Amino acid sequence: MLTLTPLGRTAVPVEAECLVPERLAGLSPDAVRALPVWHGNRPARLGDFFAAEGDAGDGVLRIEGDVSHVKWIGAGMTRGRIEICGGAGMHLGSRMAGGEILVEGSAGDWLGAEMAGGLIRVRGDAGHLVGAAYRGGATGMTGGVIVVGGRAGNEVGAFMARGLIAVLGDAGDFAGLAMAAGTVIVGGRPGLRSGAWMHRGSVVVLSGEAELLPTQRYACTFRPPWVPLYLRHLAGLGVTLPPGRTEGPYHLYSGDEAVGGRGEVLVWAGEG
């Protein structure tokens, strides 16, 4: 295991795309410290910001402290495991295709943006655009699982095409914006316009509280048979869910009719 300890916080963000287990494997601590990073618009070395110990030969990178000022950790990773004993900065796990990231604190914006596989687990909150497509991109998350233990910002899962995002707390506005497929689960209360412009895919609201667009049209109240699979999958990851959500029932809203969409918003219909 390679252990990195932050030497402190910086007001200017550090961009450290090198913090990927597979790129660090086989490097000595000195070689790790010599890796290039960006400090704002200036080139720097990883050792300017971190102390390094051990090696990542086993595919495990552990960051002992808060790195909410460090961007792009785990970007593009395909295997291995990153453990962050604090917060993490923007673009954590961006475009990752495999492996696992565990964050004990909170994560910044663009968490798992355009992610294709693997698992990201954030115990705290997440910023905006979790699993979303980057501006100008057509497709957000295409696979994998993101679990946010707390709240998340706006546009969770925007343009996502596959995969699962579970925000156990409240979510901001536009959860599932323009999604093409995949699943967004909101444990708390979502903001405005969940599922706006969605073409397919599912937004599931476990709290039973959602303010939807009129173009999300009520269809029926039933027990969707696939929801238990997803909630049991989350339970297998150690997620605790409120009682009764696995069984349902759920109100089904179809839409977004504004774009001829065939997606669905499921709102828990049990008694709270």
Place this chain on the structure above:
Amino acid sequence: MQLEGVTVEDTFAEAFPMWAARLVVTARDLEWAMTAARVATGMATSVIGCGAEAGVEGPVEETPDGRPGVSFLVFAPTREALARELVRRVGQAIMTCPTTACFDGLAGDGEAARDGPAADAGGAAGSSRVPLGRALRLFGDGYQSAKQLGGRRYNRIPVMDGEFLVEDAVRAVPAVGGGNFLVLGADEGAALEAAAAAVRAIREQVPGVILPFPGGIVRAGSKVGSRYRHVPASTNHRFCPTLRARVEDTALPEGVGAVYEVVVDGLTLEAVTAAVRVGVRAACRPGVLRITAGNYGGKLGPYRIDLRAAVAGEVPC
């Protein structure tokens, strides 16, 4: 060999390669799940006339969706025939049954299932997936959708009580069919009682096998071929008591008044052998004169289950 006063003949059961799948059907309650499983495995006694051999294994404690569930096995001579039968049976018997969902019961079984029959028994190597929900989804008439989670894909087909959820493809594994033994009794009652005891014991003690015939027992045992060119199988005349005086090659000793056969299909040769062992031991009881097995001199299939060796083996836990 004598067991509880019953002669166990020095012979072997001749079994043959098949392909198998295990499906788990879940429903609102166990009764509906069992109903679906029973209907899906209906009229599936012999590939001679049914296309598949199938049977219910029993309730499943842990199901993918957490609802009550029942597992059943389906066997067919080829992978293609298995795929065809699964689609027909799930489409007609499970999708139509209220509240059901259908899952692959071998997913996650991993290497044990993939290995199929013992490699030294010459079974077809490896397993593969055959389409199920993928073949059924067009019933949704364009309103179908799908979900993918943990490497498994599920089709959602709108139906009149909600949605039918069915796994996109299921694992097909090389398996063994046609394990058997015959119970030769003094009369119909004694033979039937012994065969039924064997069936109960197998079902209670041996996982991964089915007994596809009615109540697990077949009275119309067959041989390969017949005197009529268009009939592929015909009555096993050597074991028919009414023909004892008419055929020169009768296999019935004096005193035998009725014969019942127990046929076993299993996911592995070991499971079939264990079923034969457990079944024969349970069938050795008063009124039974002899236990033997059906074989065709090696013409039917490559697997030989030596009756005495099987009976002498250890009973599975």
